[in-house]
Amino acid sequence: MTKTQRNRFQKGQNTMLISRETKLWMYKTMLLSRRFEETIEQIYLEGKTPAFNMANGPIPGEMHLSNGQEPVAVGVCAHLNAEDIVTATHRPHHQAIAKGVDLKRMTAEIFGKQTGLSGGRGGHMHIFDTNVNFGCSGIIAQGMGPACGAALSRKMQNKPGVAVSFIGEGAVNQGAFHESLNLAALWCLPVVFVVEDNAWGISVSKQDSTAVARNDVRAAAYDMPGHFVENNDPLVIYKVAGDAIDRARSGGGPSLIEIETFRLAGHFMGDAEAYRPDGEKAFLESKDPIPAFRKILLAEGTTDVALDHLKDQVEEQVSAAIAFARESAYAPAEDALTQVFAQGEYHE
Amino acid sequence: MSNTKIRRLTIARAMAEAIQQEMQSDPRVFVMGEDIGALGGVFGNTRGLLEEFGRERIRDTPISETAFIGAGVGAAQDGMRPVVELMFVDFFGVCFDAIYNNMAKNNYFSGGNVKVPMVLMTSTGGGYSDAGQHSQCLYATFAHLPGMKVVSPSNAYDAKGMMIAAIRDDSPVVFMYHKGLQGMGWLGTEAAATVDTPEQPYQVELGKAKIVREGSDVTIVGLAMGVHNALKAADKLAEEGVNAEVVDLRSLVPLDRETVISSVKKTGRLIVVDEDYQSYGVSGEVITSVVEHDYSLLRSGPKRVAYPDVPIPFARHMEQFCLPNADKIVAAFHAM
Ligand SMILES: Cc1ncc(C[n+]2csc(CCOP(=O)(O)OP(=O)(O)O)c2C)c(N)n1
């Protein structure tokens, strides 16, 4: 591991006052996301050994895990209500969970079941939950335009709500990124763009793909505030995101936030990760944000018993969601030919 | 006899070897795309190239398809021979202008003065539950637009020869490789695509279909994965005493209409297999080629076994319900 890589995660930052209740919600939600993904990871491997073939098992297809990136999701979504809009990416679980997407129906969708959010048509990269205004696209940066549009719609209808568009640091080099930032600034839209900088776009590192070291500087090109949060720190993320979201809510227009985070897993399951420098994985594991946050809560006086109780609740939620998904039936195969158009029909 | 070594290669290795050999003999050839360097391509088709040629000629790009495919066009026009990868064909939406308004039209707009000798290679196909933004074929979307050759091999021998021919071609070539044929076990590969492949460089002419199984009762036309489904269907039909002829189109542009027509002349029946969406697509074009030429060649109405006009669903059973397969081809024959 090089010195710059190590430096990415060494500086700490002080935080403002955040209520104990919020902190516990953040901890519990991070834990929920992590335990959910650990469970999904295990089930994903069912039917895929000894030969790993993506097409097999109860959860086929690609699987992008977000473990390590939970602080971004909770730090941002702690400020959002159901009416606010989130657009997510190919790596959506942590954001979905923090936004309050129905966990049972999301799990069933990941299994391809009839009770899933989309009846099995979308799968893990296409999670849509209209109750909490959550949507995804598996195409890089393509959540950004729709986030602008949702923000515009709220403005035109004079309805409350802000939009948050999550993207990876690899997405900042898409045209859609620059076009969306300009549009949002030009029309003073209530939207916040959040870049999850996990340092990698599949096998290509940030420094090998991006001409600037930090993407918050790009906000200047569109005359909006830009922020950079170091060290994957949930409390700092909470504060910075809170300021940007407040600004958007009160008519101040868009902001761009880049958050230094990391993915503990491969790009997707099955990734051999040979491109990672020696020692990076172990180093990142030592920086796992969840045990680190637990330490903070303990130091502030929350008891082990209280935190373990949260953990038990999380385990129950995960088990219930998995059981729901496993026990649900598949839709009839012919259902593939429905829901193409608005009346549920398809046209040959 | 030449002393060429023959090895069994996957399509992934055959493509990488073709690019490697062209890079060795022609300094103008270079590769650009996402994850084509250290990773060797998500689908293995550039494996080993970074180690041999270095970062100057094997360029990992940012996720900026408009810029780097556009850059391929500019470099090709200026005398280089870029091989550019669009990781999944489904991503064409973010960069199509560079492809169809520049790459495909500049030869024409310049009155033939500007050549665009570039290869755009891109993965196609589903069958492994990657849902509707990562599983499409979109053959016809590209083939519909004039100015670019469009090819898709069904086996490693053709893949190597067609890739070499594509790199040496002075026109832009869209080289579409099917993920299920790549020989990547994690995608559940079709074993019959891995075939004997000579080590020496050779070309397979673009625009020429191939009869991969001779027969007299029905012509089954397909490309890429469709060829393997057609061959399996032909085996099943043989058990019933039906002798099917299978045509591997290999190229959509130029389209070898003559080979299809002369096969139908012999068999009098035509089934077209296509993993791309059914409407406005390959199957309609192939059938029309025959009917326009001489509709009396057909002894019964032609049939198509194509992907229904719906986005590709994630759930395995739903996707399999939609995909063409050997049983559907056999059923189509029985319905003739
Ligand atoms: C337009 C487009 N190009 C390429 C891809 C393939 N792809 C999927 S994820 C990915 C890397 C994304 O990196 P980043 O934005 O940093 O997100 P991360 O995977 O790190 O969460 C790529 C290149 C895609 N989905 N869409």
Ligand SMILES: [Mg+2]
């Ligand atoms: Mg990233």
